[in-house]
Amino acid sequence: MALDYYKKAYDHIVEQYPYWNRSSGRDHMWFFSWDEGACCAPKEIWNSMMLVHWGNTNTKHKNSTTAYWPDNWDSIPSERRGNHPCFDPKKDLVLPAWKVPNPRAVRLKLWARPRIDRKTLFYFNGNLGPAYKHGRPENSYSMGLRQKLADEFGSTPNKEGKFGKQQTPNVIVTSLKSPTYYEEMASSLFCGVLPGDGWSGRMEDSMLNGCIPVIIQDGIFLPYENVLNYNSFAVRILEDDIPNLVSILQQYNETVVEHMLSNVRSIWQRFLYxxxxxxxxxxxxxxxxxxxxxxxxxxxxxxxxxxxxxxxxxxxxxxxxxxxxxxxxxxxxxxxxxxx
Incomplete structure (x- = not known):
C-alpha cells in the first residue's frame, strides 16, 4: 500500500537526518500524483507541504470520490491516516498534470485564438458514464457530475438515442473521441473542467487551448488556485447549478469575456511543462x-x-x-x- 511506503520514507528521514524535527516537517514536501492526491497520506507527514493534482478540501466531498475501488481510501483506519483532509490550501499546492506535448497546437497558436473565432459557447468531450457507449459503468464515476451534465446538455445521443434535456446547438457535451479535440476547444469560449476518478487534466486542456475554464467540482482546488486569482480567468459553477449552466454563462458580457480570455492567454504557459x-x-x-x-x-x-x-x-x-x-x-x- 502506498501509505506504507511514505511511512517508511518518513521513518528513514527522521532517523537519519536532523532536519525534520526542527520544523516538525513543515519545510518538507511530498508528491502524491494519484487520482485523489494526498488523501491517503500517513498522519506523520501531514505537517509538510503536499504537492498534488487533486485539491479536495473535503468541505463537501468528505469521503473517497474515486470509482476505481483499488484506490479507495475510506477503509484506511484513522490511527494510520489520521483525520486530515486531502488538501489544505494554507500549506499545500495543486500542480498541473503533465500533458503530452502538442506541437500543432503551439504552431497554430490555438491558445491565442480570438473571441470572434470561438463560436461554441461551452465544450466538454470525455467519458460520460454508463448511459453512453464505452462509458464507465459506475454511476459514481466523476461523482456523477459528468452524467448530470450530459443529462442536461448531451449533444450526441446516448445508448437510448436520447440527447440532453436542454441540448442546444452552441453547447457541445459529447463522449465521442475527436481527432480535432484541441481545435474544437480552441473554437470554444468556455470549456468544462470536471473530475474523473479524481483529477482529470481538463483544466490544463482548457488553458493550453485558450478556453475559459468552467470548474464544476465543489470544494476541490485546481492548479495554483490558492495562489492565482481564478476569478480573473475562470468560472466556478456549483454542482447543483449544472442545469443552469447555459444561463449562467450567458450572463458574462463581452467586456468580461474578453478580459478573461486575455488573462488566459497571459498565463497559459504556467500550465505547460x-x-x-x-x-x-x-x-x-x-x-x-x-x-x-x-x-x-x-x-x-x-x-x-x-x-x-x-x-x-x-x-x-x-x-x-x-x-x-x-x-x-x-x-x-x-x-x-x-x-x-
Whole structure:
C-alpha cells in the first residue's frame, strides 16, 4: 500500500537526518500524483507541504470520490491516516498534470485564438458514464457530475438515442473521441473542467487551448488556485447549478469575456511543462544531431512554465508562511556573511 511506503520514507528521514524535527516537517514536501492526491497520506507527514493534482478540501466531498475501488481510501483506519483532509490550501499546492506535448497546437497558436473565432459557447468531450457507449459503468464515476451534465446538455445521443434535456446547438457535451479535440476547444469560449476518478487534466486542456475554464467540482482546488486569482480567468459553477449552466454563462458580457480570455492567454504557459520538453529536445539533439519540428515550436515559447511557477510559489512561501515567523533559527544561505 502506498501509505506504507511514505511511512517508511518518513521513518528513514527522521532517523537519519536532523532536519525534520526542527520544523516538525513543515519545510518538507511530498508528491502524491494519484487520482485523489494526498488523501491517503500517513498522519506523520501531514505537517509538510503536499504537492498534488487533486485539491479536495473535503468541505463537501468528505469521503473517497474515486470509482476505481483499488484506490479507495475510506477503509484506511484513522490511527494510520489520521483525520486530515486531502488538501489544505494554507500549506499545500495543486500542480498541473503533465500533458503530452502538442506541437500543432503551439504552431497554430490555438491558445491565442480570438473571441470572434470561438463560436461554441461551452465544450466538454470525455467519458460520460454508463448511459453512453464505452462509458464507465459506475454511476459514481466523476461523482456523477459528468452524467448530470450530459443529462442536461448531451449533444450526441446516448445508448437510448436520447440527447440532453436542454441540448442546444452552441453547447457541445459529447463522449465521442475527436481527432480535432484541441481545435474544437480552441473554437470554444468556455470549456468544462470536471473530475474523473479524481483529477482529470481538463483544466490544463482548457488553458493550453485558450478556453475559459468552467470548474464544476465543489470544494476541490485546481492548479495554483490558492495562489492565482481564478476569478480573473475562470468560472466556478456549483454542482447543483449544472442545469443552469447555459444561463449562467450567458450572463458574462463581452467586456468580461474578453478580459478573461486575455488573462488566459497571459498565463497559459504556467500550465505547460515547457522546460521538461526542451530538456528532452536537448537530449535528442545530442543523440541524433538534429532538432525535430516539435522542439523548434516549443523553443519559441518564453514565458514562465510550470516549474518556474512552482519555484516562484516556494520563494513566496519562504518569506510569507506564518509558521516561519515563529522560528528563531538562523538559516545558512550560502552567501558571504558580509552580503547578508
Amino acid at each position: 515547457r522546460d521538461s520538453i526542451l530538456l528532452e529536445a536537448i537530449r535528442q539533439r545530442e543523440l541524433f544531431s538534429k532538432d525535430d519540428d516539435w522542439a523548434l515550436e516549443f523553443s519559441k515559447l518564453g514565458d514562465d512554465d510550470v516549474f518556474a511557477t512552482f519555484i516562484q510559489v516556494l520563494h513566496f512561501k519562504l518569506h510569507n508562511d506564518p509558521w516561519r515567523r515563529t522560528l528563531r533559527r538562523q538559516y545558512e544561505t550560502g552567501l558571504p556573511k558580509a552580503c547578508t
